[in-house]
Amino acid sequence: MTEKQENILNAALELFANEGYNATSTNKVAKAAGVSEGLIFRHFGNKEGLLAALLKVGEDRFKSLYADIVMESDPEKIIRKAILLPFQVPESEYTFWKLQFKLKWEMEVDGKEKTEPLLRVLKYAFEKLGYAEPEKEASLIVFIHEGMSGAILKGVPIDKQAFQTFLLEKYNV
Amino acid sequence: MTEKQENILNAALELFANEGYNATSTNKVAKAAGVSEGLIFRHFGNKEGLLAALLKVGEDRFKSLYADIVMESDPEKIIRKAILLPFQVPESEYTFWKLQFKLKWEMEVDGKEKTEPLLRVLKYAFEKLGYAEPEKEASLIVFIHEGMSGAILKGVPIDKQAFQTFLLEKYNV
Amino acid sequence: MTEKQENILNAALELFANEGYNATSTNKVAKAAGVSEGLIFRHFGNKEGLLAALLKVGEDRFKSLYADIVMESDPEKIIRKAILLPFQVPESEYTFWKLQFKLKWEMEVDGKEKTEPLLRVLKYAFEKLGYAEPEKEASLIVFIHEGMSGAILKGVPIDKQAFQTFLLEKYNV
Amino acid sequence: MTEKQENILNAALELFANEGYNATSTNKVAKAAGVSEGLIFRHFGNKEGLLAALLKVGEDRFKSLYADIVMESDPEKIIRKAILLPFQVPESEYTFWKLQFKLKWEMEVDGKEKTEPLLRVLKYAFEKLGYAEPEKEASLIVFIHEGMSGAILKGVPIDKQAFQTFLLEKYNV
DNA sequence: CATGAATGAGTCTTCATTCAT
DNA sequence: GATGAATGAAGACTCATTCAT
Numbered sequence: 023m024t025e026k027q028e029n030i031l032n033a034a035l036e037l038f039a040n041e042g043y044n045a046t047s048t049n050k051v052a053k054a055a056g057v058s059e060g061l062i063f064r065h066f067g068n069k070e071g072l073l074a075a076l077l078k079v080g081e082d083r084f085k086s087l088y089a090d091i092v093m094e095s096d097p098e099k100i101i102r103k104a105i106l107l108p109f110q111v112p113e114s115e116y117t118f119w120k121l122q123f124k125l126k127w128e129m130e131v132d133g134k135e136k137t138e139p140l141l142r143v144l145k146y147a148f149e150k151l152g153y154a155e156p157e158k159e160a161s162l163i164v165f166i167h168e169g170m171s172g173a174i175l176k177g178v179p180i181d182k183q184a185f186q187t188f189l190l191e192k193y194n195v
Numbered sequence: 196m197t198e199k200q201e202n203i204l205n206a207a208l209e210l211f212a213n214e215g216y217n218a219t220s221t222n223k224v225a226k227a228a229g230v231s232e233g234l235i236f237r238h239f240g241n242k243e244g245l246l247a248a249l250l251k252v253g254e255d256r257f258k259s260l261y262a263d264i265v266m267e268s269d270p271e272k273i274i275r276k277a278i279l280l281p282f283q284v285p286e287s288e289y290t291f292w293k294l295q296f297k298l299k300w301e302m303e304v305d306g307k308e309k310t311e312p313l314l315r316v317l318k319y320a321f322e323k324l325g326y327a328e329p330e331k332e333a334s335l336i337v338f339i340h341e342g343m344s345g346a347i348l349k350g351v352p353i354d355k356q357a358f359q360t361f362l363l364e365k366y367n368v
Numbered sequence: 369m370t371e372k373q374e375n376i377l378n379a380a381l382e383l384f385a386n387e388g389y390n391a392t393s394t395n396k397v398a399k400a401a402g403v404s405e406g407l408i409f410r411h412f413g414n415k416e417g418l419l420a421a422l423l424k425v426g427e428d429r430f431k432s433l434y435a436d437i438v439m440e441s442d443p444e445k446i447i448r449k450a451i452l453l454p455f456q457v458p459e460s461e462y463t464f465w466k467l468q469f470k471l472k473w474e475m476e477v478d479g480k481e482k483t484e485p486l487l488r489v490l491k492y493a494f495e496k497l498g499y500a501e502p503e504k505e506a507s508l509i510v511f512i513h514e515g516m517s518g519a520i521l522k523g524v525p526i527d528k529q530a531f532q533t534f535l536l537e538k539y540n541v
Numbered sequence: 542m543t544e545k546q547e548n549i550l551n552a553a554l555e556l557f558a559n560e561g562y563n564a565t566s567t568n569k570v571a572k573a574a575g576v577s578e579g580l581i582f583r584h585f586g587n588k589e590g591l592l593a594a595l596l597k598v599g600e601d602r603f604k605s606l607y608a609d610i611v612m613e614s615d616p617e618k619i620i621r622k623a624i625l626l627p628f629q630v631p632e633s634e635y636t637f638w639k640l641q642f643k644l645k646w647e648m649e650v651d652g653k654e655k656t657e658p659l660l661r662v663l664k665y666a667f668e669k670l671g672y673a674e675p676e677k678e679a680s681l682i683v684f685i686h687e688g689m690s691g692a693i694l695k696g697v698p699i700d701k702q703a704f705q706t707f708l709l710e711k712y713n714v
Numbered sequence: 715c716a717t718g719a720a721t722g723a724g725t726c727t728t729c730a731t732t733c734a735t
Numbered sequence: 736g737a738t739g740a741a742t743g744a745a746g747a748c749t750c751a752t753t754c755a756t
Contacts, residue, residue, distance in 0.1 A: 044217035165342025511688025
């Protein structure tokens with residue numbers, strides 16, 4: 023991975039996340055990255071390839087985000103960790119996650135399958151704790167994630183610290 | 196509003212909602228609507244004008260959705276109605292709402308200010324009911340809305356009836 | 369068929385025939401035709417479509433060229449007409465025929481099937497006249513056509529009148 | 542001539558002959574040859590240089606093809622050898638000759654001057670044999686060559702052995 | 715000798731928009 | 736109101752070529 027390749031990826035991430043994939047021309051990316059337009063195609067084949075490279079780089083972030091929680095067996099800890107999840111994303115990664123959200127809507131990129139493991143482990147936790155509707159409880163957590171993260175990423179001001187505490191108390195974890 | 200004008204709006208709604216605003220050319224809209232491309236510009240000025248017309252038509256939907264709830268004074272009824280809100284959108288309007296969600300991400304179209312009145316009235320209701328964190332409770336409801344509606348509009352299969360009951364019971368309303 | 373459409377076709381014919389299909393950019397065609405580049409695509413879809421339109425227009429020329437000969441039943445007249453064939457192409461059509469030859473080589477465009485009917489009728493004629501190898505005689509005529517026409521179209525100076533007489537006498541027709 | 546240089550020449554010959562010079566990118570040549578694109582330019586200067594090298598290598602083939610015939614003085618043997626000419630090209634050289642034909646049309650590469658010596662010697666032969674139109678007879682032979690060779694190189698199935706005999710008998714040589 | 719990163723000009727094509735009819 | 740021809744700018748992508756290593 024040469025320096026220019028990284029410049030391209032960074033520029034593309036920034037632009038795709040903020041202006042949208044379709045609204046960002048490869049020309050704009052090249053200029054922002056300080057490289058010739060052709061280089062994008064030499065390295066990533068085509069515009070979609072550039073996007074794919076971006077998503078591939080980010081796949082690890084998904085995994086490291088979920089890894090800790092999916093391994094857990096104590097139901098209370100599962101729920102606790104699930105709630106903490108969105109709050110642990112460092113602000114430096116916001117651009118990447120904004121891209122994820124944008125793509126879910128701009129293209130019809132998956133999204134559903136990515137939350138599957140989380141749903142499963144949450145359902146298991148709520149079952150263990152004797153909740154009447156564990157599956158729905160799990161979904162609810164995910165919905166809250168989506169709604170809240172979306173708001174944060176779009177720049178809605180939220181006292182994250184306080185909201186985190188609020189949620190943890192609500193679930194007694 | 197002539198018939199052709201409506202054809203254009205319908206075609207545009209369908210295409211913008213499903214393929215995205217940027218990914219939809221005026222040419223595609225014209226073909227889907229069965230009119231000449233020029234007519235779009237005669238009626239709506241430019242592509243943005245077409246989008247604006249679409250959003251304007253939908254503004255009533257926002258209002259009629261919120262009207263009933265904002266007028267309410269009984270706190271329990273407010274919460275009940277707020278929860279019911281997303282479930283009362285008829286499926287025939289899903290395309291329109293999908294467009295709303297898409298635009299929130301594809302362009303950076305507001306969204307925040309639209310939920311403001313709902314947030315206010317919910318905060319008031321939770322206060323009345325003695326909740327410790329009325330503002331956060333209100334936000335939470337809105338986050339759930341966003342998360343759930345997003346999932347539904349993207350086609351994730353959900354037993355809406357059951358989920359509605361689940362939420363109502365959770366809030367004892 | 370508007371005037372500009374014809375300008376495009378004429379310019380394309382000229383350029384494709386003289387510089388080659390691949391070596392001619394749509395930009396060059398547009399400039400030569402005095403139209404915007406986009407118009408080419410509006411009318412012909414893409415560069416290949418432009419070529420196809422050119423070939424379609426020329427298909428009649430093939431037919432009218434062969435029609436007279438294929439209908440003939442007198443063997444001597446068949447051969448006579450076959451020999452005269454290349455000499456009857458008016459110089460105004462040379463560009464079109466040059467394109468045909470060029471395409472046979474630049475792309476791998478048919479060519480074989482187009483001469484089929486001519487081969488058949490010639491074989492029949494030579495049979496009738498008692499030639500020992502009617503099929504080869506027919507092929508020979510076609511080879512002579514190809515070789516001679518190719519030379520003429522590439523600008524090799526030939527006394528066509530004299531050569532025509534020479535050939536007719538050779539076959540006693 | 543290193544091995545890689547030969548790889549390049551072979552790949553280029555194959556590609557230029559089958560897909561055309563303009564339609565073949567140096568990138569494609571490099572990949573087919575299993576070398577870096579830069580190497581092509583180090584060795585051959587530019588794309589045209591590569592083509593020139595190809596033609597230079599093939600020049601011997603022209604010479605060895607014509608050498609025997611041009612030296613001949615017996616008119617009947619001249620004609621006999623001329624007729625045999627195209628049939629003596631080994632199939633392994635077809636790709637090279639296909640390139641020759643392609644170039645004659647795709648670029649406006651000579652071809653005329655190359656047949657000059659053959660024309661001269663044939664004219665001489667026909668004169669000696671008392672033909673009325675020795676110059677035209679010579680041209681005719683060349684036209685037949687062109688037409689027949691073209692057909693063969695384009696893959697039209699021909700019984701070469703039989704056709705050769707047919708021609709030799711036609712000229713009583 | 716050989717590579718592969720890098721470039722700038724150019725290619726085909728699409729797009730929003732205008733305008734005469 | 737409505738069409739369809741026409742445009743110019745921009746879009747994604749390709750290509751021959753250069754150069755540092």
